[in-house]
Amino acid sequence: MTRRISARALAPMLPPPSDRGPAYRELADHLRLLVLDGRVPLGVALPGERELAAALGLSRTTVTGAYRLLREEGCLTGRQGARSTTALPGGTGTSTPGPEAPDGVLDLAYAALPAAPQAVHAAYAAALQDLPAHLPSHGYSPAGVDVLRGAVAGKYTARGLPTTPEQILVTSGAQHALHLVLRLVTAAGDRVVVDHPSYPHALDAVREARCRPVPVALGSTGWDVEGFRAALRQAAPTMAYVIPDFHNPTGRCMTGAERAEIVRAARESRTTLVVDETLVDLHLDGPSGPPTGAHHPDVISIGSTSKSYWAGLRIGWIRATPGTITRLAAARPSVDMGSPIVEQLATAALLRDPDVLPARREQLRAQRAALVALLGEHLPGWRFEVPPGGLSLWAELPEPVSSALAALAPRYGLRLAAGPRFGVDGAFERFLRLPFTLPVPDLERAVSGLARADAALGSTPLDAVSPTAAAQLA
Template identity: 50%
Template structure:
């Protein structure tokens, strides 16, 4: 069953859509089309009836009828019963060059490029998922930090001295070592969420945690609510579980609580996966009053809220919020050391009520029999001393963020970056739907990108690009200059400025 959008909700998304630059029906169709391309109007959403929308907007029904007709002709609205078509993205046939052709163009213009527009010429290099960028490329596909060196080294040195005491055991522990679970529980308790070790399961990273949750709580074709945009690897996990994602679009201010509440009440998704703390990719944070409303809506519908707090420690502007679990014991929380310390640790966890943890433990046995003991011993030291490396890392990130925003302002003034109050990246709105084209061209200029559509469903976010600020300012300058060169090349090639559906395969974090 498709989601449906009430007329007042669509009116709120449209905003002041009348510009007086042409017939009203064309202006209305253009704004709806842009909402679909930007991901603010989710795909497979039934639009309001012609009569309901005309009454809400104060225009004639003929205006709405003609606007819907244009959207159908362009492929942005399906033919439905009556006037309630569903939003969609057009097929590529006749809508733009294929991705393979675009990649061929990118590979072929080395040598045709004029001097001074980018790095030394050479073939464009596409990278398979899970592999690091080739040597010499600045990697902007990953949003992750290098290790907090001295801290990680000390933690493993201490773990090595503790390992002999555990060697007489079997080494299998599906729920995780008690010292690490207790250290994690103590962090939650200190944050105002009373937690015992029995409420914690240790996992091999946040992605592993989400996989266990999905395996336990959903079945094939179940509905899973997601933010739109959202973390690409989470969307991949939901697809792999054969679930149906229900995307709820962001507004310019962040989470659209009326839309979230409406989808939860109407669709009753089995779970809702959210990143309320420094959302990936936008860097926004959900205020406490919205968290309370969200919890109430989920409780009423029987929806399990899954809060990914992997980025919660990266609070660059010191915005005070309570963990989502502080508002309901039914919330399931995902955490990780990947963003605060190092992705190479592969240590994450799930916090939930004890009966739920027991269900997760039982479901995990078909995936693995537990995590590496040595890594968990080291992780326990890192969690207990989590506050030690954070001040310096946060200060570096603030400097990097300021440098990136200034570089974008200077060199790509037509881009519109969203200011992130935390996290590791800036979500940029591009002047045209060209994110995939930029991603394909980027290796030719010495950088690797993650195309905007990787963060959405059905080809949305061609007008967006995530740019991490995890690199030092001098490398960020090189990266932005390369982005500008790629943008200039794209501007000079009109045949590339088309909306494409399928981004190249790249690893993303």
């Protein structure tokens, strides 16, 4: 049975119309963006033309024109006058949007580095050397191979949190880890407290588990510990999910005192605290200090190689008490039978390499400095904190035009993730995540394109745009 989204649910996700071109094209741009960034899933039937027009206060002709344009592009399937279903151009309408931007388009929607090619190649070569020892077994490893569990445990111990291999479960990435934890500790209808903003796919995982995300806004400079405590007391959540180390998308790092207070609040409310540490290795101005789990053994930690080494490895892990790891391993076969052996062995080899992470950090420092300078030159009205680590800036725009900017960006050679992708109920239209994961020449092109798109929206006056970008806009 085809899923449907009502006009009442879709309308709040669409910005109000502007005078920036034909209304039907603007509506089509915003609907396309909702599909491409995952806020409206694939294979979902959109509201009828008359129903959506009434909800948006637009003419039916405008909605008809938008739907027609999206059908011509392959973003909708179905004939005019019937319910149209979301799809991808050239796809079947049932697959998940891919991470690859079209040729010639700079992708700022994903905050991830390319692989360190020599290090990753050497790690796979070492893995193939080690593989024969594992071939006599059946190859299933719900908890992970011993050598990787030991290497991950060693990382925690070196950071100040003594850990044994029995406290580690290897997963197919951090997203897989979060899904497993949600399956273990929550039930449909439970509430899950989250940072606000937060990692979009974590919010997706909470909703996929049929739980309700309860957002707690970050404070002006750090975490709102009292707001977090109040949410735990008032919402009675089963679980809380936070990103304390170089938070995605803001890049902030939680202080030791904030960690201790948040752990204490979770214990007092009997809430399972899950901390996402996927960015912990990408400290650019100094390490973040002891792990949050050092404050209490019941904290569940999630880690991954995707941000620090290479997303193509698809290897992550969960650190928890041995009892929790045993329960997770027992429940895992209903999802999958284990992570690939070769990738686990390659990850273990990478974790033993002392040179990879320092080189990655040096690369990111240079690219962060370049992006900060470029924004100051081309978009001086955009405000942001320079993060002490991570992969991105969280920029505040002069006007709430994030979705409009993301919808317009492909015309200027860019792919963006709009601010509301990182929030609940349409928040963060004044914000945009800007990764500094591209090489400096690409960052120069990207910021020039951003300035041109922003000027085209009217958010930044043309005379405030740098001469280079203004000339390209003309």
